Amino acid sequence: MAEDTVAGLLDWFEASGGSLDRSSVGFTVFPGCGRGAVALQNIPEGHVLFKIPRNILLSTETSTLPSLVGLDRWREAKMHLGWVGLILCMMWESAQGSNSRWSKYLESLPEMFDTPMFWGDHDLEELKGTSVVEKLGKVEAERDFEDKLLPMVQSRPDIFLPDTIPVYYTLEVYHLMGSRILSRSFDVETDESEDDEAGPSDAADTSLGSAMEVDHPQEDAPAEDSEQTDADNPEEEEREEEEEPSGVSMVPLADMLNARYGADNAKLFYEKDELRMVSTKPIAAGEQIWNTYGDLPNAELLRRYGHVDMLPLPDGDLGNPGDVVEIPADLAVVSVLQTDSVVTKERIDWWLEQGGDDVVVLETDLEIPLALVSLIRLLRLSGDEWENTKAKDKVPKPKIEADILDVVRAVLERRLAEYPSSLDDDRQLLRDETLSLNKKHALVVRIGEKKILRDTLREVQKQIEASKGSGGGNKKRKVVPDGGDTGRASKRR
Structure with a gap:
């Protein structure tokens, strides 16, 4: 955006009833971030940076x-x-x-x-x-x-x-x-x-x-x-x-603020007739004024905005602390069918009716998603257990046992196999300084997700070994089919 375009925008903004604290807020180009807002002087917490009249928002409500x-x-x-x-x-x-x-x-x-x-x-x-x-x-x-x-x-x-x-x-x-x-x-x-x-x-x-x-x-x-x-x-x-x-x-002006994981120092608040961008912590002169996109994972940052976050991580790598991995419920169905003769369409439909999603999310805390455990237990119920569960109208409790851990491991392994390359291969590729920006961004997304899968798999394996060591054993059982055709989860929220 050229300087004269910015100047024209700010003049229009103020002429339309907006107010900007020009002594505190400026707009400049930040390396790697593009144009954003900068603090021109020390800004205290709770300071109103600018006010936006509702009538200059562009929407289907305000356009004629x-x-x-x-x-x-x-x-x-x-x-x-x-x-x-x-x-x-x-x-x-x-x-x-x-x-x-x-x-x-x-x-x-x-x-x-x-x-x-x-x-x-x-x-x-x-x-x-x-x-x-x-x-x-x-x-x-x-x-x-x-x-x-x-x-x-x-x-x-x-x-x-x-x-x-x-x-x-x-x-x-x-x-x-x-x-x-x-x-x-x-x-x-x-x-x-x-x-x-x-x-x-x-x-x-x-x-x-x-x-x-x-x-x-x-x-x-x-x-x-x-x-x-x-x-x-x-x-x-x-x-x-x-x-x-x-x-x-x-929302004019508010959309010029950049965002980065955990860096937000300003937020937008609304009142009856206007919106206010307010500092949420002290901002030193020369610092960028950051809004928040909700600490999105790199996959979403790339899809929405065309960039990724590369921040220091606890393991010494660079990446996004908010990365997640989405695991379709279909992978749980396939993994259960490897060991249990169970037909699942009716159960999947019931799961969705109970508010269950057809995707579970794996996060950097490496915890097994409770929804995944509950779904696996549902799929592995015997015919009588399934009928009792329907009668109670409650999904199974997410109790983790040795045989459940085996299925979780299979699910994670199948999810990891969906990538065409290994984590080590991707890390090696990322060192290539001739990569296009698109390929570099795709590698960063893949690496972040694969690390979560790899590390969670390690934690699951530890739990499996601990369970066997304590005599928990690895129980497998044949489940009586409950009727209907095998089905795929069909509802994505």
Whole structure:
């Protein structure tokens, strides 16, 4: 972003009602981070860095496009589902040029991304074994472009002028706008509660969420009976999950702050009429002002933002302390079937109905996920035990025994085998100074995940050996089939 672009953005921001403490906050380019915010003087904790009026947030609520189209027609065309509506609003605002109230802001947004969404097939192969490629959603996004966005654009030449379509409403621009939302949007609460923090939500849910989401107040959590109602109506639940949250917004200035694991020293808070970026600890002059993305693992940092964190780790390596490994429940099914004759479709369906996910997460603490243990125990129940469990309407307790540890080990070994190269091979490759940036980033992601798998496997093996040494033995048993066909877990949250 050129200096004159930054100056134009700041002038527009203040002319639109925003306020910036220019004596405390500046914007500059940081090596390896790109442009970010810098403290121009010592900043105390609790200092308001800038205030953003809600009416300059760019969203489907503030853009006039949905009203021009007609709100009934907007919903009929399913523009309220996913991000397609917000993407179209951003395309249309860009097409208005200087007539758009957000023209200066849109000019300040990135024109290129290093995220895997824009990688070629050769580079994407380097991410094999990780969950990144599966989560790109490129096919689904392009289907929305063809089935929802283009028909809307072509049906209203009075709004989307035909000569602007090849410039502002192309698939390339669609992906660009989508990447801007993924990397820079906030999920801003629309109620009028004061002093609620606008920060990131749990990073495990990474399929659709905006870059920086609101931490909802505890009292706003849905009651148990409402959750049960959703579970009783899966079609309604699926529809609600697909709908675009009305609060997903592009937030000028706030999105210029960078983030790094454990480095945040400022957060966004919302009030009735404005949002405030506030320092959460003292910041020395010359230091970068960091927001938070929720301490995401490198796989998510790469998918959303096109970079990875390389920080000192306790073992002396460099990496991301927040790295995780996702393990599909299917691997537990396959591993159980190696030793037990059990048909699992009914059990998997019941597991999902009970709120179990089809993916468990392995973290750097090297603890065996309790959900994985519970799932394995469910799959290995005898026919009578299975019937009793259904009657109690509770999943098995995550009790770890020797035979469960054997299955866990098999699951982790299968997960590790999904990568096309070994950990040692990857470490050797990473020493090559001629690597492309994409390949280097993919290696960093793979290495971080493989280390978690390797180290957890070592811990599991220790537990297995300790169990055998204490006379626990390795019990295997034949399980009576409960009927139905073998099935795959089919619900991803």
